[in-house]
Amino acid sequence: MFLRMGRLTALALAVLLAALSLDGSFVDDDGNVHGGAIVGIAAVGITRGGSPPSNDRERPNSTVNREQMAAFLARALHSPAADRDSFADDEGTIFENDINRLAAAAITRVCNPPASDRFCPDRSVASFLARALDLDQTAPPSRD
Numbered sequence: 669m670f671l672r673m674g675r676l677t678a679l680a681l682a683v684l685l686a687a688l689s690l691d692g693s694f695v696d697d698d699g700n701v702h703g704g705a706i707v708g709i710a711a712v713g714i715t716r717g718g719s720p721p722s723n724d725r726e727r728p729n730s731t732v733n734r735e736q737m738a739a740f741l742a743r744a745l746h747s748p749a750a751d752r753d754s755f756a757d758d759e760g761t762i763f764e765n766d767i768n769r770l771a772a773a774a775i776t777r778v779c780n781p782p783a784s785d786r787f788c789p790d791r792s793v794a795s796f797l798a799r800a801l802d803l804d805q806t807a808p809p810s811r812d
Contacts, residue, residue, distance in 0.1 A: 693717075694726040702728055714744045720762075735763040735789035738776060741800050742766035747773050755787035763789065775799045 693710050694717060697703040706726050709715045717723030718730065732740070735758065741747070747769040754771035755778070758764045767787055770776040776799075779788035797803075 696725045697728050700728045734791050737793040738770050739763045739766040742769040756785045758787050
């Protein structure tokens with residue numbers, strides 16, 4: 669669906685779809701303030717649930733880490749498959765392909781310069797969205 673859209677347009681459309689009032693597909697998002705958004709991003713394939721193998725729970729009160737955000741962004745942006753393994757510390761994670769797809773698109777970078785071989789999948793997310801949306805990261809946004 670997002671294949672011909674720019675990154676910003678694809679994410680804007682996902683946010684719009686998230687605002688729709690749809691029936692939930694997860695057992696733990698009913699009554700959650702973000703329930704509509706969860707259903708919307710599930711409807712477009714950005715989230716698949718956080719309780720394998722049934723994936724009937726989204727865990728809306730949990731913190732999203734770097735590897736999970738990599739999966740969300742790779743799906744939302746329809747990032748193409750990567751032709752190389754970019755990091756040494758993501759072996760065996762179910763998100764390894766998503767992480768490598770974002771590395772190939774220059775959306776994620778290493779977390780341990782100068783060795784530059786680690787992704788640090790369990791750390792919190794920081795600059796993913798700014799790079800995914802091609803935002804200027806040199807100055808803080810105005811709060812006007």
